[in-house]
Amino acid sequence: MTRRIYQSFIMGWRWPLILSVLAVLTGLYLSGTFSDPPTPPPLGDGWWGRGDRAKAPKADESIRKFSISISNDTINDLKTRLRNTRHFEGLEGTKFHYGVRPEYMQTVVKYWLNKYDFKAQEKYFNKYNHYRTNIEGLDIHFVHVKPTLKPGQKSKPLLISHGWPGSFYEFYKILPLLTDPVNNGGTAEDIFEVICPSIPGYGYSEASHKTGMTAHAVARIFGKLMSRLGHDRYYVQGGDWGSTITIIMGLLIPEHVKGLHINMIAAFTPIPQLIIGSYFPSLFLPAEEHHKVWPAIPKFFDMLLESGYLHIQLTKPDTIGHSLTDSPVGLAAYILEKFSTATNATWRDLEDGGLNDGWQIDDLLNNIMVYWMNGNMASAMRFYKENAQLFIDDINRCQVKVPSGVADFPGETMNQPETWARYRYINLLQYNSMPRGGHFAALEEPQLLAEDIRLFVRKVETIQ
Numbered sequence: 410m411t412r413r414i415y416q417s418f419i420m421g422w423r424w425p426l427i428l429s430v431l432a433v434l435t436g437l438y439l440s441g442t443f444s445d446p447p448t449p450p451p452l453g454d455g456w457w458g459r460g461d462r463a464k465a466p467k468a469d470e471s472i473r474k475f476s477i478s479i480s481n482d483t484i485n486d487l488k489t490r491l492r493n494t495r496h497f498e499g500l501e502g503t504k505f506h507y508g509v510r511p512e513y514m515q516t517v518v519k520y521w522l523n524k525y526d527f528k529a530q531e532k533y534f535n536k537y538n539h540y541r542t543n544i545e546g547l548d549i550h551f552v553h554v555k556p557t558l559k560p561g562q563k564s565k566p567l568l569i570s571h572g573w574p575g576s577f578y579e580f581y582k583i584l585p586l587l588t589d590p591v592n593n594g595g596t597a598e599d600i601f602e603v604i605c606p607s608i609p610g611y612g613y614s615e616a617s618h619k620t621g622m623t624a625h626a627v628a629r630i631f632g633k634l635m636s637r638l639g640h641d642r643y644y645v646q647g648g649d650w651g652s653t654i655t656i657i658m659g660l661l662i663p664e665h666v667k668g669l670h671i672n673m674i675a676a677f678t679p680i681p682q683l684i685i686g687s688y689f690p691s692l693f694l695p696a697e698e699h700h701k702v703w704p705a706i707p708k709f710f711d712m713l714l715e716s717g718y719l720h721i722q723l724t725k726p727d728t729i730g731h732s733l734t735d736s737p738v739g740l741a742a743y744i745l746e747k748f749s750t751a752t753n754a755t756w757r758d759l760e761d762g763g764l765n766d767g768w769q770i771d772d773l774l775n776n777i778m779v780y781w782m783n784g785n786m787a788s789a790m791r792f793y794k795e796n797a798q799l800f801i802d803d804i805n806r807c808q809v810k811v812p813s814g815v816a817d818f819p820g821e822t823m824n825q826p827e828t829w830a831r832y833r834y835i836n837l838l839q840y841n842s843m844p845r846g847g848h849f850a851a852l853e854e855p856q857l858l859a860e861d862i863r864l865f866v867r868k869v870e871t872i873q
């Protein structure tokens with residue numbers, strides 16, 4: 410219905426609209442292509458602590474280990490809120506079409522209250538070591554897994570970045586594959602030392618107290634973290650915002666980045682190709698890539714239907730932040746919608762949004778618990794507003810020169826086809842279309858993603 414309204418509204422204006430959009434965008438695009446790609450901006454520096462920097466106490470820059478604790482107070486408070494949930498009735502005949510179905514949320518609340526084992530999950534959270542260290546005035550959290558090495562064996566450092574609404578928890582299943590490859594389908598040369606930091610305002614990283622915490626700033630902070638850990642040359646990997654951070658690290662500090670691997674590739678879309686290609690697709694892309702961008706109009710409407718959250722978070726994140734910080738069921742529904750549709754868009758047509766078969770409920774709740782325990786959904790959402798400029802920033806036209814690899818999972822709708830990716834990634838060593846999996850690939854398909862990272866890194870190592 411919503412789609413039909415959008416459609417009839419816009420279709421009435423189709424030709425004038427398309428022609429004027431085409432004219433404006435062609436002009437914009439051409440003015441970009443006639444100039445050389447810009448050089449990346451300077452690295453810069455920042456300080457994001459509370460209050461006046463001159464009066465702030467000297468930061469403790471040591472690396473401090475800590476354990477995650479789910480206290481009884483946290484559990485009791487959460488359970489009280491869950492017991493007091495005000496549920497509502499879903500519409501007859503709808504599945505996940507109006508958002509997360511109320512009847513499905515009742516089953517989540519029941520499980521969370523009665524079956525979710527808080528103490529067992531606390532233990533699981535502490536399966537890997539957690540640390541914090543102060544960078545640019547903020548305590549930055551990271552998971553750090555150092556592999557056990559045989560004499561003479563060397564591991565490769567790898568930083569993996571999460572996005573929204575994910576967290577460091579997304580990497581719990583891929584960590585053993587990367588740090589103990591011999592027992593997990595790899596070879597001795599595939600061994601990594603892995604660092605999974607939390608973006609400021611996410612997980613156990615302190616939120617910025619100042620405006621302007623952009624992906625650029627986070628890329629610099631993560632680079633400083635790697636230097637502090639003694640790594641001069643390393644690999645970077647990421648999806649969602651993590652891919653943006655990863656790419657910006659490749660642009661700002663290429664001397665430190667041996668290679669970057671991403672599972673979401675938001676390059677610039679060449680709009681004239683997109684429009685003209687709606688009629689003559691083979692002018693621009695090989696046949697097997699047509700389905701990734703065309704038919705453009707339904708894909709555009711689908712994007713509109715699924716991106717309401719984006720507009721809220723780009724503009725007024727704190728307003729909805731109050732609800733999501735105060736209500737566990739509200740927080741869970743907001744996050745679960747993404748784990749349904751961003752994994753597989755057809756799951757909107759299922760009673761449970763595909764979540765029962767597609768995911769383990771404990772994994773979904775653990776990721777939600779990371780937000781709940783830290784009360785930081787609002788600061789996490791602010792990352793969109795701080796990065797609004799990115800949509801039009803020149804940095805999007807900077808060419809990525811470090812060796813790059815892309816894993817294109819079929820459920821990931823944001824991806825660019827390889828042909829267009831090559832305009833920007835001039836050293837693209839591999840672009841693999843994955844057999845299955847979606848936006849949260851590390852947690853959903855850890856084996857596939859790990860194998861793609863291994864393949865990529867082996868290629869980089871042979872050319873260096």
Ligand SMILES: *[C@@H]1O[C@H](CO)[C@@H](O)[C@H](O)[C@H]1NC(C)=O
Pocket residue numbers: 481
């Ligand atoms: C937390 O609750 C559990 C189970 O009710 C109890 O065994 C434990 O002693 C409590 N811990 C603290 C620190 O009060």
Ligand SMILES: *[C@@H]1O[C@H](CO)[C@@H](O)[C@H](O)[C@H]1NC(C)=O
Pocket residue numbers: 753754755756819820845846
């Ligand atoms: C999405 O889910 C449907 C139904 O469960 C399945 O048939 C389809 O292959 C999935 N698509 C992707 C891209 O995984």
